[in-house]
Amino acid sequence: MSSRKTAQGNWTAALRARLEDFTWDSLLPTEQPIYVRSVVYSFGALTLGSLVLVVASGIVLAANGPFWWQTPGAGVFVRGLHYWGVQAFFFFMILHLTAQFFMGSWRLGRAGTWVLGVLSFAVSVITAFTGYLSRGDFFSQWNQVQSKDAFNGAGIGGWFNVLNNGQIYGLHIAVLPAVLVVLVTLHLLLVRRHGVVPPYPADHQSDGGEGKR
Amino acid sequence: MTRYEKNPANYPQTRFDLVKEAVISGGVATLLVVAAVLLFGVPYVKPLTIKNVATTQPVLFLRTAAGELANTSAIAQYGPPYNNGTGSLQAIGAFHPQTLLGVTQPINPAQVDVLKPLSMAAPLDPQIKAPLAAWHAASHAHQQAWVRTYLGALATASVQGSSVVVPQAADGPVPAMLSTLRKLAAGGLMSGALDRTAAVYRYNVAPSLLFLQGTALQLMAQKYDLLGGEWGIMHDELSYPGPWWLTPYTALYQIPPYSTSPAGDMLAAYTMLLFLVLLIALPFIPGLRDLPRRLRLYRVVWRDWYRDVERGGDPHRGKGKRDQEAS
Ligand code: HEM
Numbered sequence: 001m002s003s004r005k006t007a008q009g010n011w012t013a014a015l016r017a018r019l020e021d022f023t024w025d026s027l028l029p030t031e032q033p034i035y036v037r038s039v040v041y042s043f044g045a046l047t048l049g050s051l052v053l054v055v056a057s058g059i060v061l062a063a064n065g066p067f068w069w070q071t072p073g074a075g076v077f078v079r080g081l082h083y084w085g086v087q088a089f090f091f092f093m094i095l096h097l098t099a100q101f102f103m104g105s106w107r108l109g110r111a112g113t114w115v116l117g118v119l120s121f122a123v124s125v126i127t128a129f130t131g132y133l134s135r136g137d138f139f140s141q142w143n144q145v146q147s148k149d150a151f152n153g154a155g156i157g158g159w160f161n162v163l164n165n166g167q168i169y170g171l172h173i174a175v176l177p178a179v180l181v182v183l184v185t186l187h188l189l190l191v192r193r194h195g196v197v198p199p200y201p202a203d204h205q206s207d208g209g210e211g212k213r
Numbered sequence: 214m215t216r217y218e219k220n221p222a223n224y225p226q227t228r229f230d231l232v233k234e235a236v237i238s239g240g241v242a243t244l245l246v247v248a249a250v251l252l253f254g255v256p257y258v259k260p261l262t263i264k265n266v267a268t269t270q271p272v273l274f275l276r277t278a279a280g281e282l283a284n285t286s287a288i289a290q291y292g293p294p295y296n297n298g299t300g301s302l303q304a305i306g307a308f309h310p311q312t313l314l315g316v317t318q319p320i321n322p323a324q325v326d327v328l329k330p331l332s333m334a335a336p337l338d339p340q341i342k343a344p345l346a347a348w349h350a351a352s353h354a355h356q357q358a359w360v361r362t363y364l365g366a367l368a369t370a371s372v373q374g375s376s377v378v379v380p381q382a383a384d385g386p387v388p389a390m391l392s393t394l395r396k397l398a399a400g401g402l403m404s405g406a407l408d409r410t411a412a413v414y415r416y417n418v419a420p421s422l423l424f425l426q427g428t429a430l431q432l433m434a435q436k437y438d439l440l441g442g443e444w445g446i447m448h449d450e451l452s453y454p455g456p457w458w459l460t461p462y463t464a465l466y467q468i469p470p471y472s473t474s475p476a477g478d479m480l481a482a483y484t485m486l487l488f489l490v491l492l493i494a495l496p497f498i499p500g501l502r503d504l505p506r507r508l509r510l511y512r513v514v515w516r517d518w519y520r521d522v523e524r525g526g527d528p529h530r531g532k533g534k535r536d537q538e539a540s
Contacts, residue, residue, distance in 0.1 A: 028231050028232070029229055029231060030228065030229060030230070030231075031226040031227060031228055031229050032226060032227060032229040033221045033222075033224035033225070033226055033227075034224060034225045034226065034227050034518070035224065035515055035517075035518040036227075036229070037227075037517050037518070038514045038515070038517075040514050042234075042237075042238055045234055045235065045238035046238045046241060046242055048235075048238070049235070049238040049239040049240075049241065049242035049243070050242045050246070052239060052242075053239075053242055053243055053246055070257070076254075076255060076257075077250060079255055080249075080250035080254060080255035081246055081247070081250055083250075083255045083256075084245075084246040084249040084250055084253075084255070085242075085246050087249070087454055088242055088245055088246050088249075090457075090458045092242070094458065099514065101495075101505060102505045102508065102510040102511055102514070103505065103511050103514055103515075104502070104505040104506060104511065106495065106496030106502070107496075108219050110496075111496035111497065114495065114496050115493050115496075118489070118492050118493045118495075119493070122489055125458060125459070128456065128458070129456065129459075132456060135257075136260065137256075137257045137258050137259065137260050138258040138259060138260050138261055138433065139256065139258060139455075140260070141260055141261060141422060141425070141430060142430055142433075142434050144418075144422055145422055145423070145425075145426035145430055149301065149303075149478050150478040150481065150482055151482075152292075152293065152294060152301070152303075152311050152478075153303035153310075153311055153476065153478035153479035153482060154310060154311075154478070154479055154482035154483065155310025155311055155313045155314070155479075156314075157293075157294050157311070157314075158293060158294040158313065158314025158315060158316075158317040158318070159314060159317070161294075161317075161318055161417070161419070163318075163417065163418055163419035163422050163423070164416055164417040164418075164419065165416045165417070165418055166414075166416025166417065167416070169416075194221075195220070195221030195222060196221055197221070198218065198219065198220075198221055198224065199511065199514075199515040199518050199519070200506055200511055200515075201217040202519055202522045202523055203523075204523070205216070205217040205522075
């Protein structure tokens with residue numbers, strides 16, 4: 001107990017100090033280093049934009065219920081927004097991931113940003129999959145009976161019952177999106193905290209090694 | 214040789230408007246998505262119902278029900294989480310995580326799929342009481358023999374109008390039971406009877422889906438090229454992009470040992486977990502983390518920057534704003 005409660009403060013003080021790193025200027029920057037000059041820097045924002053659209057259309061779907069979105073009319077249109085929003089989300093996320101890989105964006109202390117990104121990707125896949133199971137048409141049925149063998153074989157089917165629409169729908173509309181939003185928020189906070197990763201050293205620049213990784 | 218600068222704040226800065234950036238990317242994403250909905254619509258294929266199978270594929274319905282009644286179907290033999298069978302138990306040697314959580318969703322197909330619905334139908338159709346009583350009175354061996362004989366007779370059955378004519382055979386009460394079950398299904402009452410639970414809010418469709426999964430869903434999936442060997446669920450949905458982001462996973466099912474091993478699902482799941490761990494750990498894996506530097510594709514992203522730096526001069530002449538304020 002004692003050694004932690006030093007003059008530097010306890011964990012709440014440490015957390016406060018960390019949070020104080022974030023000012024409005026660092027969260028909403030008004031300038032960027034000049035190397036930030038490429039369309040690939042938009043991929044993250046486009047991923048986020050699609051995610052917002054997916055969440056918004058998902059809220060409308062959830063508010064009106066399964067019968068509504070399977071009945072021709074407004075429900076099917078909003079389901080379309082949700083469906084194509086997800087396609088756009090994954091499209092931009094994979095472009096984003098690929099670009100960040102080729103830029104080695106985990107360098108110079110940014111590994112955490114990368115890790116949170118990959119976790120967001122993994123949670124997105126599971127979220128989207130539970131969405132396919134919740135649509136309520138033949139594809140949902142087929143994916144349910146097909147994927148049960150995979151989840152059972154992997155050892156989690158005993159808890160994660162893809163044939164239980166209540167559990168899967170709850171995971172899809174509440175639990176998994178909440179986890180995803182937390183991950184993405186932390187991802188973005190880390191991006192702002194470290195600033196955009198500088199380019200690899202030019203061929204004639206010395207860097208003491210670290211910048212290369 | 215110039216020094217390499219690691220702090221973004223020490224690079225020359227340009228003006229940047231995050232709000233504009235957000236509005237533009239949100240707008241672009243929305244426009245693309247709305248255009249896609251208007252142009253392509255959205256996939257939907259009517260779900261398969263037990264009623265539909267009972268009326269359009271009556272012989273298939275009867276064969277499925279007979280298999281469930283004898284508890285010889287795939288689900289009856291499956292293993293955890295439905296029962297203690299081994300038919301679909303995936304294992305590599307002594308490693309079988311499938312047994313870890315045990316039988317958490319017990320299902321007895323004979324009970325759930327045939328006997329319970331028939332006893333529920335008995336008040337409407339009292340004639341079913343005698344065959345049901347005969348079934349319950351018979352020994353297990355006798356029941357199995359009846360079903361085997363019935364399945365043999367069903368092979369030469371003919372469909373006449375809405376009824377199925379099964380040749381006479383020594384199959385005891387089975388024909389009477391299953392034809393009543395088919396009437397129940399054709400009337401649209403069977404899935405409700407199957408998915409009935411003690412709780413009145415009913416979300417678990419395992420019983421009705423497991424009844425359909427054997428052959429009826431397979432046949433329908435075949436029509437849409439959705440079988441595992443055909444890239445399964447991500448193949449496509451009609452002409453729509455399916456879950457294409459599962460490609461690395463579904464690709465595994467196209468190659469051995471995943472495509473051939475009875476534990477293929479388990480192998481694929483753990484292979485994907487390994488890929489995920491590798492991707493997470495990428496920044497820490499020597500060799501892999503240096504890949505982008507060697508590939509030099511980053512020079513395309515930052516081509517303007519390298520052009521300026523390599524043209525000579527110190528790129529850091531204008532120090533960052535934050536840095537100036539601090540000093
Ligand atoms: C829900 C999904 C995601 C969202 C909404 C998202 C959003 C963003 C945004 C807005 C940025 C800053 C702008 C940019 O560089 O594009 C960013 C940066 C970054 N993202 Fe993501 N991202 C997601 C998933 C991922 C994934 C899957 C990865 C990689 C595995 C990843 C890795 C990174 C890295 C390393 C950076 C930092 C770049 C730097 O410091 O220069 N992100 N992300």
